[in-house]
Amino acid sequence: MPITISLDVNGKTHVLDIQPQETLLQVLRERLGLMGTKANCEEGECGACTVLFDNKPVNSCLLLAVRAQGSPIVTIEGLTEDGRHAALQAAFVQEGAIQCGYCTPGFLLSSAALLDRNPAPTQDEIIFALSGNICRCTGYTKIVRAVKKATPGVVSE
Amino acid sequence: MKPFEFHEPTSVEEASDLLLRHGKAAVPLAGGTALLIDIRHGEIQPGHVISLWTIPGLRDLRSNGSLHIGALLTVTELGEALLAPAVEGLRESARSLGSWQIQNLATVGGNICKASPGADLVPPLLCLDADLELQSSTKRREVPLDGFLVGPDQTAIAPGEVLTHIHVPPPPPRTGTAFLKLMRRQALDCSIVSVCARISLDTDGTTCTEARIGLAAVAPNPFRAKRAEAALLGTRLDGETLRHVAALARSEARPISDVRASAEYRSLIVAALVERAIRLAAERARGATGGK
Numbered sequence: 001m002p003i004t005i006s007l008d009v010n011g012k013t014h015v016l017d018i019q020p021q022e023t024l025l026q027v028l029r030e031r032l033g034l035m036g037t038k039a040n041c042e043e044g045e046c047g048a049c050t051v052l053f054d055n056k057p058v059n060s061c062l063l064l065a066v067r068a069q070g071s072p073i074v075t076i077e078g079l080t081e082d083g084r085h086a087a088l089q090a091a092f093v094q095e096g097a098i099q100c101g102y103c104t105p106g107f108l109l110s111s112a113a114l115l116d117r118n119p120a121p122t123q124d125e126i127i128f129a130l131s132g133n134i135c136r137c138t139g140y141t142k143i144v145r146a147v148k149k150a151t152p153g154v155v156s157e
Numbered sequence: 158m159k160p161f162e163f164h165e166p167t168s169v170e171e172a173s174d175l176l177l178r179h180g181k182a183a184v185p186l187a188g189g190t191a192l193l194i195d196i197r198h199g200e201i202q203p204g205h206v207i208s209l210w211t212i213p214g215l216r217d218l219r220s221n222g223s224l225h226i227g228a229l230l231t232v233t234e235l236g237e238a239l240l241a242p243a244v245e246g247l248r249e250s251a252r253s254l255g256s257w258q259i260q261n262l263a264t265v266g267g268n269i270c271k272a273s274p275g276a277d278l279v280p281p282l283l284c285l286d287a288d289l290e291l292q293s294s295t296k297r298r299e300v301p302l303d304g305f306l307v308g309p310d311q312t313a314i315a316p317g318e319v320l321t322h323i324h325v326p327p328p329p330p331r332t333g334t335a336f337l338k339l340m341r342r343q344a345l346d347c348s349i350v351s352v353c354a355r356i357s358l359d360t361d362g363t364t365c366t367e368a369r370i371g372l373a374a375v376a377p378n379p380f381r382a383k384r385a386e387a388a389l390l391g392t393r394l395d396g397e398t399l400r401h402v403a404a405l406a407r408s409e410a411r412p413i414s415d416v417r418a419s420a421e422y423r424s425l426i427v428a429a430l431v432e433r434a435i436r437l438a439a440e441r442a443r444g445a446t447g448g449k
Contacts (some may be wrong), residue, residue, distance in 0.1 A: 003163065020163035020206065023193070043194045044259055045345055056233070056261040062190045063262060066163055067210060110257065131344030132256025 005066050009034070010078030016065075024068045025049045025060035028075060036076035036105045047133030050106035051075050057110045057132070076105035085112045088150035097146035099137035106133045111147045119152045158197050161204055165211040169319050172207055173294040177317040179205040185319065186210070187229060187267035190259050215266075215321055224325040228266025232278070233257070235265055242441040244325075246334030246353045246434075247281035253338050254278065256345045266320045272306045272378060273347075279306070279379035280353035280371030281336050282323065290322040291315070299324070306378035329367060331358040333441025337430045341417060348374045349418045350426045352406075354434035356394070358442045365389045365439075370402075370431060375410035375423050382406040385431065394439050402435065403428040 002017045007024075009032060016031055025042075028034045028051070037060055038048035044059040051060045054071035079085055088111055091097070098104050107130060114121055114129035121129070126147050135143065166172040176183050182204035186192060195201045209215060215229040218238050226235065236251035254260055254268070254277040268278045269289070279302070287302040291314060302323075305313050314320065338351035351374055357367035368389035373379035385406035392398045412423035 001162065019160060021158040021160055021196075023158075042197060044190055044255070047256070047258060050258055053261070057258045058261050059190075059258045062188075062193050062259075064163070064186075064189060064193070064206075067186070067189070067208060128252075128344075129257055132258040134345075
C-alpha cells in the first residue's frame with residue numbers, strides 16, 4: 001500500500017507517494033533523479049550511497065525513505081550547490097583523489113561531515129571518518145591527502 | 158525488497174499490540190542496519206514492519222551513578238556520551254562497530270536484540286552487569302543481559318515485548334574496562350574475536366576484587382567466561398595468573414571455523430586478547446583511583 005512522505009532533500013521539500021519498502025537510496029535515484037548517490041553493495045559495506053542525514057553520514061541503502069522524514073538530507077548535488085565545501089571538492093581534484101569517480105560522492109560527504117564537526121582533524125580522525133567508504137581504485141592515500149589539504153586549520157601550499 | 162506494511166506506533170503499548178496482533182509476520186525496526194539486509198536477502202519476509210522511532214522516550218541517556226540507555230540511542234550517541242575509565246570498554250566497542258555511517262544509524266537495543274554471535278556492544282555490557290527493561294502492553298520487567306541471548310538471532314524476549322532501556326549499575330570505585338577486537342580489516346568487518354575485561358581493584362590499587370570477562374564471536378552468542386573471572390579474584394594480576402586465566406577463557410570458548418578464521422586461530426586469539434584486555438582494564442582501574 002503506497003504511503004505519502006515528505007522529505008527535505010538539499011533544502012527542498014518533496015512530497016512523494018512511495019512504497020514502504022523503498023529505501024532512501026531508491027527514492028533519491030529513482031524518484032528524484034539524484035544520480036550522484038550510487039547504488040552498489042546495498043548492505044552498508046561500501047559507502048557509495050552515503051548521504052548526510054541530520055548532518056551525519058549514513059548509508060542511504062540501509063535507511064527506509066519513510067524513516068528519513070523530519071531531518072534534513074544532503075546529497076552530493078546539495079553539497080555542490082551549497083558551495084560551502086568547494087575547497088574540499090577542489091582539493092580532491094588537485095590531489096588526484098578522484099580516479100574512476102564512483103566512490104567520490106560518498107567520500108566527499110563523509111569528509112564534509114568530518115570537517116563540519118572538526119575543522120582540524122588528525123590523520124587518525126580522517127581515517128576513521130573515511131573507514132566506511134571503499135575506493136576500489138585504492139586511491140586512499142590521495143583521498144586522505146585531499147582532506148588534509150582542505151582542512152581550514154592547515155595552510156595549503 | 159519484498160513489500161510490507163509499515164506501522165508507526167506512538168507508544169510502547171501500541172507497538173506491543175501490533176507485534177502481538179501480527180505475530181511472526183511482524184518485526185520491530187530500530188536502526189535497520191541489520192534488518193534491511195536480512196529482508197533484502199530474503200532471510201526474513203515480514204508482512205509488517207513496526208517502527209519504534211515514533212515512540213517518545215526511547216532515545217534518552219541518563220546518568221545518575223547508574224547509566225540508563227534508551228534502546229534507540231545510536232551507537233554514535235552512546236560512544237560520544239561515555240567518558241569514565243569504568244565504561245571505556247563500552248566506548249571502544251561502540252567506536253569499533255561497523256563504520257561511522259553504520260554507527261549513525263545502528264542502535265544499542267538493535268545490537269543486543271539482533272543477538273549476533275559477534276555483537277560488539279554485548280561483551281562490555283555483560284561486563285558492566287547490564288539489565289534490560291522489557292515492556293509490553295500489560296507489563297514491564299527487568300532481566301539481566303546475561304542469559305537474555307539464547308542462540309544466534311534468538312533472545313528470551315516474550316511475544317509483544319519491546320526492549321525500552323538498558324540499565325548499567327554504578328561500577329565499584331577503581332574500576333576499568335577495556336575492549337579489544339580483532340578483524341581482518343580495521344573497519345566494516347565482523348570480529349574474528351572480541352574481548353572485554355572489567356577489573357575492579359581494592360583500596361591498595363593492586364588486588365582484584367571484581368572481574369568480568371566477556372567474549373564474542375567464539376560461541377553462538379557473546380558470553381561471560383566465568384571460570385576465568387573467578388580465577389582473577391583476590392590476585393594481584395601477576396603474569397602467571399594472567400596466563401592461567403587466559404587459558405581458562407580459551408577453554409570456555411567454543412569457536413567455529415568460518416570464512417573469517419579457523420576455530421584453532423580464534424582459540425589462540427582468545428587467550429592473547431584476554432590477557433591484554435585484563436592488563437589494560439587494570440591500568441585504567443588504577444587511573445580511576447584518584448577520582449572516585
